[in-house]
Amino acid sequence: MRTERYREYTLWGHAILQQEDILRPEQFVGSGTITRDTKVIAVSGVLGAFGTDDEAALAGLAWCRAWVDNHG
Incomplete structure (x- = not known):
């Protein structure tokens, strides 16, 4: 997980390990969460599958x- 401040929001980038078969390479799905103060403002769904947790x-x-940028 990565986090950063952007304008008056805290942004969270999530990486979730998805490994259906032990013989296949690891994949990570990415998602995002936006908070302001202590309240959740928006949550993405799954944004796609990525080869590394950092990319996700x-x-x-x-x-x-x-x-x-579109709602703030």
Whole structure:
């Protein structure tokens, strides 16, 4: 998970391990959560599958920044 402050919001980029078969490479799904103070403002769904946890978390943060830019 990665977090950052953006404008007056806290953004959370999540990476969730998805491994259906032990013989297949690890995959991570990404998602994002936006909070302001202690309240959840918006949550993405699954944003896609990624090869690394870092890529998944960064996709979550990108979704959050786009949401804030369009709604903030």
